[in-house]
Amino acid sequence: MPNILEINNLSLSFGGVKALQDVSFRVPENAVTTVIGPNGAGKTSLFNCISGFYKPQQGTIRYQGDVLAGIKPPARAAMGLARTFQNIALFRGMTVLDNIKLGAHVHMKSGLLGSLAYFGATRREEMAVRRDVEKHIIDFLEIDHIRRQSVASLSYGLQKRVELARALAMRPKVLMLDEPVAGMNREEKEDMARFILDIREEWGVTVLMVEHDMSMVMDISDHIAVLNFGRVITEGLPAEVQNNPEVIEAYLGTSDMDSLRKKLNPEREVA
Amino acid sequence: MDWLFFGEISLAGLAMGGLYALIGLGFVIIYKATRVINFAIGEIMMFAAYLFLTFAGGMEMSPWVALPLAVLGGSVLGGVIEKVMIRPMLGESPIAVVMVTIGIASILVGLVELVWGADPQLLPGFLPRKPVFIGEMYLAPKIAYGFLIGAALLIVYLLYFRFSRGGVALRATASDQAAAYSMGINVRRVFNMAWVFGSLAASLAGVLVAATGGLSPQFGAIGLSVLVVVIVGGLDSIVGALIAGVFIGWLETVAGAYLGGEYRMPATFAVLAVILVLRPYGLFGTHEIERV
């Protein structure tokens, strides 16, 4: 499998705080790659570097072979890097439908004058987006009943789902999900895991996610990178990572192996 | 170029700048503690100056009794504003809170006009009238003594915030509200005290400025100059307010003297525009790291 994203020797610090130190790992195309690690390990900072919001002091990020340095966040979005956020970043002043349509922004062209007149090309473009969003995203994620609602009125689980919908409307090549199932109940988690697998299989999208829920991570990931204190400890297949003693030590910070094994090898749930 | 004239103008400007620094300090105290940009500070100053007018003029008190009373009145006003109109806005967007202070400013202008009338008035003179000479340079006594009184309060403030319990509580709240709260600091009280102390500094400066230049319901426009001061210095920097205060006061006076009164505002706002583009968070302000 070729790598769609390659992170090489990335370092990022804020003042004296080293958020990322010499981080390197790869994201294979059309697979689910998960970054795990304790809180404060630098996972979200890593996402922010890929999005272009933070500028790393050292290292490179290669996307489809090209170095991303110097490209601004909106341009990266247009290149197919879509994401969701750890603490849901929906636009509260808009309906679910408008939030999702906003994801399609980078693929639309109409300008201010067209918008004022809402006529001709602008109108056709808006309608095409609406049709596309309805057909491929709203139906797929089963959120047609809430499309007219304001996002502020939705449950946490549904908000996360709308955020995923918005990211899909960006027609991503790489979909970055920052803790997609945090705070969800079991049913919602299972739905989300199913969506993620479907997105990879049916849409051919590469998924890069940060997640704490080990059972879900082990179930759906093809590739895992472990981050601690801003460094990559190891990367590899779930089974390899799971049994790496260094990971167990670093990630859970204790040597009580029995309870740890249990945590890292949870009983398989039907996902 | 007449250097003596330039020196005298500069001296007057610097003295005026000292008062700006004091107002800027009041502004920064409020901002640091509560993150509220107070557009009504000029109107609070005006209110205190009108109180002084009533106490010293209408009621014929000794100016040295009237001055503390008026300043006290201004600080109480600040405290009441915080309690009644700012506190309900806790947690609202900063923009909404700023607009509340704009509303408050409008209310205060109306109230002052209603009570004291729209005509410009002169404050009873209470500062010594003997001309002050520094070397050969003449400095108007009102400005000189006004500066001295203002500087005295400024020093008291700096010492207070550096060393007292209240000062520590204020600085703790400024750097991390949640942490301060969990350490047992009464954050609400700190908010209120910040408004009281900030308004106190502004009120004293208000009376002193009005004593040199007269008083009218448009007096609050001085708040615009103060805004320039704190933006140039950095909203959350006391040092910034002091330095920028002195500089802006000087610039305004020099521009007024050489180019004409209509150039005072454009001159300072030009500095503001340059700062906004080159150093958006002011000369000494903190640039906060943004998070997603």
Add this chain to the structure above:
Amino acid sequence: MRIGDAKQSYEADEAIWTSSTQKIWFACFLLALAVFPFMADAYFLYMGCLVGIAVISTTGLNILTGFTGLISLGQAGFMGVGGYTVAWMSINTELPFPITLLFAGLLAAAVGILVGLPSLRVKGLYLAIATLAGSVFLHFIFAEWESVTGGMGGLSLEPAHFFGFTFQSDFRMYFIIVPLAVLMVLGAKNVFRTRTGRAFIAIRDRDISAEILGINLLRYKLMSFALSSFYAGVAGGLFAYFYRVVTPESFPLSMSIFYLAAVIVGGMGNLLGGILGAAFMTLIPEALGLLTAALTPFYPNAPIFMSPMLEIIFGALIVGFLIFEPHGLAEIWHRIRRFFSLWPFRN
């Protein structure tokens, strides 16, 4: 819940008026606006024109402050640019009013972009202060650039004209102002049905996320500034034609605060709110004037108190609405409508 409004097509679902009832109401409203000048006396006609101008300017400021979250204290300055442009053009050229108003809007938009440029570096309140600086400079230019602006004395201008037809009366001005207000509000409504409007709202709600989702912040902030000041410029131009004189004092800082208050009182981020706010705020001074006139026989001093009372009322409205009804008159209007949409079948 409303029933019976299922749609057959997305086009129908995306329309501004989605039910025939709404269409009928809007038609009635337009008809009322068209008939109004034939029924109203001079005073109400004058008020109608003022409200129309205020609606245009408030809608513009609402786009910037209410929808994009960029607070502006420069609205009066932008209106001034429009007003002086129209005045200068009507004195120095023979161009008809659609051209002069267009230039007024475009020039104001250009100035708006210039004032918005600091948004390259700063945001939020710092930007508000940049707009304040902008309005100080504009005021200075109005007062000092005598060869163009006439200095403190200002400019007097000829009535608006179009192919030999002149609009010298309030009655005729009404037919420029009100149709233009309707068109411009509808234009704004359209903007918020498209990507441009969504980008504005996204910037207001979460600018950082918006940028990561592909919105070029500077571009859309400047676009919002341009659009908003275009509206202000047109409103200022109409103001000039309406009063036929502009001076630096026609566009004071308090006017910027007036429009900010109109946006807040009406409802930030709500176009209907902007209309309600503009009408409400324009009518308040008049209502107070009527009250003063009624009181003068009993309290001869009443007129003196009018102007300070107005300041107090404006301020109190801003503070009161922000604390108690942050969604403004629009929310109150919706509540009334909800009440009547089920009336009388209410439990």
